[in-house]
Amino acid sequence: MIKSLKTWILVGFTSLLLVACGQGGGGDSKKSKTLDNTKKAGFVKCGVSEGVPGFSNADASGNWSGIDVDVCRAVAAAVLGDADKVKYTPLSAKERFTALNSGEIDILSRNTTWTLSRDADIGLTFVGVNFYDGQGFMVRKSSGINSVNDFKDGIVACTNIGTTTELNMRDFFNSKNVKYEPLGFESADEVVQAYDAGRCDTYTTDKSGLAAQRTKMKDPSEHKVLPETISKEPLGPVVRQGDNVWEDIVRWSLNTFIEAEEYGVTSSNASSLKDSDNPAIKRLVGAEGELGAAFGLDNEWSLRIIEQVGNYGESYKKHLGDTGIMPNRGPNQLWTKGGILYVPPAR
Amino acid sequence: MNFKNIRFQNKKIRNLIPQFITVAILLSTIIYFVTNAQINMGNRGIAFGFGFLKQEASFDITFSLIDYDGSYSYARAFLVGLLNTILVSVIGIFFATLLGVIIGVSRLSDNYLIAKVAEWYVEIFRNIPLILQIFFWYFAALRALPLPNEAINFYDISFLTVKGFYVPKFIWTNFNIFLISIICAIIAIYFFNNYSRKQREQFGKQLPTTSISLLIFLIFPLLSFTLFGVTLSFEYPVLKQLSPTIFTFDGGLNIIPELIALALSLSMYTATFIAENVRAGILGVSKGQKEAAASIGLNKNQILKLVVMPQALRIIIPPTTNQYLNLTKNSSLAAAIAYPDIVLVFAGTALMQTGRAIEIISITMLTYLTLSVSISIFMNWYNKKMAIKEK
Numbered sequence: 001m002i003k004s005l006k007t008w009i010l011v012g013f014t015s016l017l018l019v020a021c022g023q024g025g026g027g028d029s030k031k032s033k034t035l036d037n038t039k040k041a042g043f044v045k046c047g048v049s050e051g052v053p054g055f056s057n058a059d060a061s062g063n064w065s066g067i068d069v070d071v072c073r074a075v076a077a078a079v080l081g082d083a084d085k086v087k088y089t090p091l092s093a094k095e096r097f098t099a100l101n102s103g104e105i106d107i108l109s110r111n112t113t114w115t116l117s118r119d120a121d122i123g124l125t126f127v128g129v130n131f132y133d134g135q136g137f138m139v140r141k142s143s144g145i146n147s148v149n150d151f152k153d154g155i156v157a158c159t160n161i162g163t164t165t166e167l168n169m170r171d172f173f174n175s176k177n178v179k180y181e182p183l184g185f186e187s188a189d190e191v192v193q194a195y196d197a198g199r200c201d202t203y204t205t206d207k208s209g210l211a212a213q214r215t216k217m218k219d220p221s222e223h224k225v226l227p228e229t230i231s232k233e234p235l236g237p238v239v240r241q242g243d244n245v246w247e248d249i250v251r252w253s254l255n256t257f258i259e260a261e262e263y264g265v266t267s268s269n270a271s272s273l274k275d276s277d278n279p280a281i282k283r284l285v286g287a288e289g290e291l292g293a294a295f296g297l298d299n300e301w302s303l304r305i306i307e308q309v310g311n312y313g314e315s316y317k318k319h320l321g322d323t324g325i326m327p328n329r330g331p332n333q334l335w336t337k338g339g340i341l342y343v344p345p346a347r
Numbered sequence: 348m349n350f351k352n353i354r355f356q357n358k359k360i361r362n363l364i365p366q367f368i369t370v371a372i373l374l375s376t377i378i379y380f381v382t383n384a385q386i387n388m389g390n391r392g393i394a395f396g397f398g399f400l401k402q403e404a405s406f407d408i409t410f411s412l413i414d415y416d417g418s419y420s421y422a423r424a425f426l427v428g429l430l431n432t433i434l435v436s437v438i439g440i441f442f443a444t445l446l447g448v449i450i451g452v453s454r455l456s457d458n459y460l461i462a463k464v465a466e467w468y469v470e471i472f473r474n475i476p477l478i479l480q481i482f483f484w485y486f487a488a489l490r491a492l493p494l495p496n497e498a499i500n501f502y503d504i505s506f507l508t509v510k511g512f513y514v515p516k517f518i519w520t521n522f523n524i525f526l527i528s529i530i531c532a533i534i535a536i537y538f539f540n541n542y543s544r545k546q547r548e549q550f551g552k553q554l555p556t557t558s559i560s561l562l563i564f565l566i567f568p569l570l571s572f573t574l575f576g577v578t579l580s581f582e583y584p585v586l587k588q589l590s591p592t593i594f595t596f597d598g599g600l601n602i603i604p605e606l607i608a609l610a611l612s613l614s615m616y617t618a619t620f621i622a623e624n625v626r627a628g629i630l631g632v633s634k635g636q637k638e639a640a641a642s643i644g645l646n647k648n649q650i651l652k653l654v655v656m657p658q659a660l661r662i663i664i665p666p667t668t669n670q671y672l673n674l675t676k677n678s679s680l681a682a683a684i685a686y687p688d689i690v691l692v693f694a695g696t697a698l699m700q701t702g703r704a705i706e707i708i709s710i711t712m713l714t715y716l717t718l719s720v721s722i723s724i725f726m727n728w729y730n731k732k733m734a735i736k737e738k
Contacts, residue, residue: 093699094695094698094699097699097702097704098704101387101391101393101704117702118702121393121701121702122393122701122702122703123388123391123392123393123702124391124702140592142591142592143590143591143592143593144590144591144592145590145593150590151589152589152590153589154587154589154595154597155589155593155595156510156595161691161695161696161699162695162696162698162699162700163699166406166407166696166700167405167406167417167700169407170405170406170407170416170417171405174417180407181409182406182407182408182409183409183685184406184409184685184687184691184695184696185685186682186683186685186691186695190685193486193490194685197490197509198494198509198510199490199509199510199604201589201593240391241390241391241392242390242391242392
């Protein structure tokens with residue numbers, strides 16, 4: 001017995017030494033590995049929701065659209081020259097960060113709230129905000145509830161697990177001193193089903209999400225979103241920490257997308273603005289400066305974004321305005337028009 | 348001289364080589380994964396550690412067996428999830444065993460109808476994937492129940508609604524004394540059974556063991572009520588209006604539909620396998636044994652109890668242990684229907700809120716391992732107890 005144990009220890013120890021010798025040499029992160037891999041693969045790996053109309057939603061033939069999808073399309077247009085070269089991975093709230101961290105996706109554009117702990121603690125970097133949102137509540141019109149102050153002890157509130165919503169909900173009900181019953185599902189569709197069947201009395205998530213999910217109810221006109229907003233939810237695309245070049249590409253793709261609206265550059269007039277008098281516009285359409293070189297792209301990267309995806313205003317109108325999901329832009333209007341969309345200049 | 352013979356002459360060394368290679372491969376795989384994780388986590392600035400368990404969880408959980416709200420720690424949330432997993436597993440194992448034995452015995456029934464119904468039950472529920480059965484009960488059956496204001500009313504005591512099954516809550520005083528009385532009863536029954544066995548073996552006296560045991564089990568708790576001040580009252584659920592159309596039940600105990608759906612589907616599914624084990628066990632006892640028992644004058648009950656079952660159990664227990672383990676592990680499908688088990692609460696919400704994937708998944712895996720090994724150890728002990736003792 002002792003003899004065999006000794007043998008094992010000996011065998012184990014020697015193999016350990018062998019293995020240890022085989023180790024050494026870490027990763028070299030001067031260049032953008034993600035950019036190289038994306039070019040090699042020929043598509044941008046983009047994580048989206050499992051279906052939030054207006055933000056990221058697939059039609060019957062599997063084509064994704066929405067303002068979150070347009071962020072990935074913009075990056076694909078900038079990096080690969082074709083906005084359609086995106087591979088979409090639908091993710092639940094629970095799966096999203098692991099998918100990003102493990103490299104299954106390279107951009108997470110899935111109505112994700114920018115918070116300190118997510119940004120600083122778990123290896124993620126938020127590159128900006130593409131939608132300013134806030135948490136609200138949906139109830140049945142027939143319920144007679146007109147304000148969050150009408151909630152009483154015993155109310156059942158449904159939401160998605162692993163979201164900031166889940167945390168805000170608790171803060172909110174505690175502050176109102178209402179004893180509520182929380183019920184958390186993994187996917188948004190399950191929450192919609194549960195709420196629609198009467199398992200829960202109210203459905204809480206970001207107001208944009210409520211507006212989008214309302215369209216999925218058996219009878220959308222039976223439901224309403226309460227006026228109060230109980231939290232700040234700045235939603236934006238996320239990348240892995242550690243690849244600064246990739247981070248910059250995604251950040252500036254988003255910024256360009258928004259700045260184009262500010263300067264009135266649209267998908268239809270972009271190429272004709274090459275000889276504009278305004279240097280800011282000329283930079284946007286690639287007629288001046290060498291901005292793309294800063295992250296290893298050619299000079300027409302931003303022109304491609306605007307031509308193929310459009311500007312933020314066009315995207316908003318197409319996905320959220322014309323569809324009636326959130327016709328009122330509210331804070332998501334340009335700073336020049338009374339909103340809070342304000343991006344650093346591309347120069 | 349043959350060169351081959353020199354190298355492998357030494358039998359000891361020859362035997363060591365494959366072992367050496369196995370260990371080397373195993374170790375290098377583990378080391379590769381660990382270093383890979385370390386490098387990647389380092390690149391992204393993720394720290395590894397279990398300190399987060401002490402942090403405030405700040406999310407609430409639908410259903411908990413212990414005191415919990417968001418102000419408790421993640422460790423407490425883990426405990427809530429674990430207890431919920433254990434709860435649904437215990438309920439599942441209990442009903443799966445009960446149903447399994449009934450179905451298994453029914454399959455051997457002389458009554459054609461009963462045997463056929465049992466056979467169909469097994470064939471249907473064994474062959475539909477468990478997740479579909481869970482979905483069926485949860486989304487099809489329980490979701491079709493009425494709202495609280497139109498609840499299915501059981502004599503104004505219990506109410507079945509889409510929000511759950513509201514039943515009366517037990518309000519105890521001096522519950523500890525009641526518990527002690529139950530324990531005393533069990534000890535007393537144990538000693539009585541020993542005594543009656545000795546009586547039977549030494550003097551051939553047959554005492555009515557079962558009835559007396561039952562009597563002890565009733566009398567002790569009754570004494571605790573009459574003499575030691577234990578009281579039990581019920582709090583009944585009462586309909587409460589929250590808004591013109593929103594109702595709920597106040598008071599009482601709510602068995603949430605998620606628990607019902609999960610426990611129901613787990614026990615109905617696992618029961619089919621246990622039924623087959625039971626059938627195999629009974630069929631495995633040779634006919635000659637029963638005939639021999641009958642010929643020495645044992646009655647039908649005695650044959651079953653003293654001859655058939657002890658032998659059948661030896662065949663039944665090992666595969667049934669597997670089914671108990673399967674049931675416990677299958678309870679993790681709870682995450683699909685929002686039952687707050689350890690996977691949903693800890694490997695779900697807590698993982699998401701902290702982002703500590705590696706730590707949390709390791710803890711969860713270790714927990715399931717511990718649960719499974721505990722069940723295994725218990726069942727092995729029971730199996731040994733039931734095994735043939737060479738005299």
